[in-house]
Each structure stands twice: as structure tokens, then as C-alpha cells.
Amino acid sequence: MPPTDQHSTPPSCQHRPLCPTADGADREAAHIVAAHPEQGWSLLCNGVLAFEDTGEILPNGQVIAPHRRMVGTGAEA
Numbered sequence: 001m002p003p004t005d006q007h008s009t010p011p012s013c014q015h016r017p018l019c020p021t022a023d024g025a026d027r028e029a030a031h032i033v034a035a036h037p038e039q040g041w042s043l044l045c046n047g048v049l050a051f052e053d054t055g056e057i058l059p060n061g062q063v064i065a066p067h068r069r070m071v072g073t074g075a076e077a
């Protein structure tokens with residue numbers, strides 16, 4: 001089913017256009033609504049907890065392992 005149900009839209013996101021939802025591949029593109037750099041994490045408006053090591057915790061409790069962006073060094077994990 002296409003995600004047209006508004007139930008999937010976090011109430012905290014009031015941006016237009018709406019930010020990517022937590023189950024989207026571009027979830028990190030959502031706006032940061034609460035930044036805690038001293039603790040190493042930020043809360044995105046789609047409910048995702050984004051850690052500075054690129055790990056994430058989704059609103060449904062799913063944990064996303066860190067996936068550092070390649071910086072052009074040719075290094076691969």
C-alpha cells in the first residue's frame with residue numbers, strides 16, 4: 001500500500017513540504033528539532049534519533065547501524 005495514510009506523518013513535522021518520514025531512505029533529510037551535540041545525538045522532526053556516528057533509532061524502535069558517508073578516500077568497510 002502506498003504511504004498515503006496521514007497516520008504515518010509525525011505530528012511534530014510542520015514543514016512544507018513535509019519532511020521524509022522515518023521509514024524513508026532519506027529520513028536523515030528531515031529537519032533537526034532538538035540538537036544535543038554534547039550527547040552526540042539529534043532528534044529529527046520525523047521522530048528519528050540521529051547519532052553523530054550516523055547510527056539512528058527510528059520511532060518504532062528499529063536501530064539503524066552507523067553508515068558513515070564515503071569521503072572519497074576509496075576506503076571501504
Ligand SMILES: [Zn+2]
Binds near residue numbers: 012031
Ligand atoms: Zn519536518
